Structures are given as C-alpha cells and as structure tokens.
Amino acid sequence: MPDKKRSGLGRGIDAIFSDFETDEINSENVVDINLNDIRPNPYQPRKEFSQDALNELAQSIKENGVFQPIVVRKSVNGYQIVVGERRFRASKIAQRPTIPAIIRNLDESQMMEIGVLENLQREDLNPIEEAQAYQTLIEKLHLTQEQISEKLGKSRPYIANYLRLLSLPNKTKQLLMESKLTMAQARTLLTLKDPRKIDQVAQKVVDQGLTVRQLEKMVSHPQTTTTMPNKRKKSPFIQETEEQLIEKLGTSVHVISSKDGKGKIQIDFSSTQDLNRILDLLDISLN
Template identity: 40%
Template structure:
C-alpha cells in the first residue's frame, strides 16, 4: 500500500526518513517492517530525471552475479508512475533493476512511496551520493536540476545533503565547460580539480588535451591555465596578466550569479579574509524591480 504523506515537506525536512530508505541494510538483512512487496520486473520503468547516466557493463554484470547468488537484498524505492497507472517509476535502485534483468529475475522487491517530483529527484541524488556512484558531472547536473527546475538554493541543498555550499558551487561550475571536457570528466580522463582549473581559460578544450597528453597535475594545470591568458606588454618583451587579479573561483562565481540574475555581478573579496562586497549593476528600472523581487523571496 502506498504510504501517503501527511503534508508536503520542503527539501531536507524528513531527510532522515529518506536516508533510511536509501541506506543499505547491514549484513544484507531485509527489513520486513518497511512494507516491501514484489513487483513483476516489466512493470517498473526508470525515472527520466535520474541524475545517473552512466551504467558500465562490468559493474552491472558484477551486481547481476551477486543477485543470482543472493537475490536483491535492498528493495528498490518506487512510486506509482504518473504517466501510466499500471506501472511503477523507479525512484532509487535503477542499477539493481538493470542488473536484475541480466540475472533474469521475474520480480523484485520494492518499497512504494508517494513522492512528488522534487522528492523523487532528491532521493535519487541521495542514493547515488551515499554510494559515491555519481561522477562529478552527473552530481553537478543533479544539483542544477534541484536549483533551476525546483527553485532550491545552494544553501538549502548543502544543509539537506550534508555537503558544503562551496562543494556544490564548485561542481556546478563544471557545467560551464564545453561538452567535450565534461565528457572527459565523466570518463575519468580528467578529474574535477583539473576541469575546474580550466573554467576561466580562453581555450579550455585545447588545454584539456595538453593536460591529458602530458599527465599534468592539478597545480600544473592551474599554472597552464593562468599562462594561457598572458599577452606581451605593448613596449617590452616580458608578459603581463590580462584582466583582474581575482582568482578563478571568484570569477566563476561572478559568472554564475550574472547568469542567474541576468545582470552584471562583481565580487570584491578581501584576500585571506572572510569579508568583501558584491556589486550588482542594472541597466533599467525594470531590472531593479526584478532584482528586488528576487531578493524579497530569499
């Protein structure tokens, strides 16, 4: 039977209950107090907003071998499919569902929950993050969905998911990189640290190829990216840095805020300190009204 929520909860409220659903049982023991039931495998469909996109054949086959021997020890979390009342949509456990098909199971255990769209994505992200299953790009895409599709802030996400705001912000900046570099991160050709160092470079794709070819460290990549924005002095042979002396993270954050507010944002952060100021420039009174509306909702 579907367990109904007494009231709609905001992100992070009741999170411990969600964590209990997605955390594997110690020793593989099933918890029969959670009202699990068995459902024909063909009646389950994946969640179209599932943040995880990469399922390697080797990992699926390894899990399928375990399922053939021990069965599915952790029930999948599902909800009634909003697009087909005869089916269930997988909220958490798509990898187990895929592996169960390889193991040729006819039915698998599930926990049916009455989750809305926000909770579905939240649980899917929690499950993958708890198991360290998401690569950096997938994790960033999940955070972006929660923020821009459902209107949550980085602070709320950080509090609910037990992450720092800087961790979430730094990952989301990776989504500003060209698709080819994001693919390198997804395929483990580049680490998230390497990719972050390339965010503000004028030619990130070219530099990324150099980093991979030479096996450069993150620090070496940062130096390479900084060198990519130097030009000769008009009178002399030495080089000077173009633009401001702001670090890459500050400039990336300015870009993120400018994209969200659709206004120019400048951050003046005192080096080595905790204070600074943020300047937002508007061109019309309509933009000022829009900014006031955004700030009043914060």
C-alpha cells in the first residue's frame, strides 16, 4: 500500500514494522520462544488459512528456517501472537520446537488494532473476514466508519458495503467465503428480505452461473414485467449508469427513461437502517 495511505494507520503499525527492516533488526531483541508457549491472536480476522500455502511455507522453514521474526506479547499463559500467525502455523507443521520472536509490551486495544489492521493491509482476506475485521474495530475499539476509512485509505462506501455482508444468512456467507459468489452478487442478494430466499437464490446463482445483471433482474420486482408490456430495451449508457449506481450504493437501482429524455431513478432499500445507510452514502442529512 502506498505510503500516503499508510500514514493514516498511526504509529501502531509503523512501530511494529520498523523492527522488520532488514538492516535495522537488533538481534538482541529477537528471542527463540517455544511454540507450545505461544497462542494465536484472538483478534486475528483471518479464519481460513490455505493448507497448500502453509505446507509450502513449512517446507521452506525446514530448509532455511524462519527469516522474519514474529511479534508477540506476554500473556498470563505464555505469549500471544500479534503479527505472524502464518509463520507460527507453518513452523508447527515443520515440527520446529521454537520460533524467533520480538516481544512487545502492548495492551489489549493496541494488540487488537495492530493485529486487525496488519491483516487488512495485506488485502488477502475473504470478504466476510474483512467485514468482520471492520466490525471488530467498530465494536471493540469504538472506531467510526470514517476513522477506519482514514486509517486504511479506503472510502466510507467501501467500508459500509463490506459491513452489510454480515447480514447475509450463513449459507450465503459460506458461498462468498469460498469465492463461489462475488461481492457484487452478494450485495444484490441483500435486496431480498427473506434469509431463506437469499440462500435459495444464492445457490441458484452458483448452480447456473448467473451474472450480476441476470441476478439483479431476478431479484428486482418481477411484477413490473406485467405492468410494463411496452418496456424499451435500455441503452448501453443507461445500463452502465445503473451498474455504477448499484456498485456505489450496494442495492438495486433502476434508471427509467422515456423518449422525450425525461425519466426517474428508483433506489431500492430493505429497511429503515438500509435507507439511512444509503442517505449516508449520498451525504444526505435529515437533522
């Protein structure tokens, strides 16, 4: 991530990674810790680790050792990982008794922020893990969406759209985590209110390989096809406009135009909370 965006992360991340500069690591600060004395970071947003990638890293560790120390903090029972869980897991697979580590004096909130933000910077979390990471920052550290946006250099709509994924039913979440659904498809499914219907349609998307546009047509009001028998085919400009609005607002949007150039934009919302979210994205205040 460019330095301009990293500057918003504050001193926590930079303080951790200053020790990782190849020519600045002080060997006196690195100690070998027994793997049995180390526990994972409870705030680690990544729940799924590629077994193939871990096995590949484990083989490298067997042959060359661990090049980059992990970062830990002392806990009641040994140590907790702050940064470096992949290296820890791979070292266990490689059956190494110890791992090089840097011990940091961090409180609970510092550990949480560094652990979550470090993983978010890597940008290889699945969408649900990323959404849960944002939710952790909001609930545990009481950060606002605006503050998270500034820390990570991401837009508020980007953060808001990920948080909405947490309202999906579990089966659909799993499809998204397995990359069987895309983010755009998941956001379109959110326009359906019934969790069972969402799961049914999500599975249909996977089974039939439906595109976002096909899905959007499926979940939009089917009764409109009977009340608009002379509906004209939308121009490429109108279709592109709809797609950009859907991407921006994270909900179904219909741009309806007439021959005289007039028309209207219909924005769907599923609840009062969803409406407030859309108004926030549009910078509309009803104070």
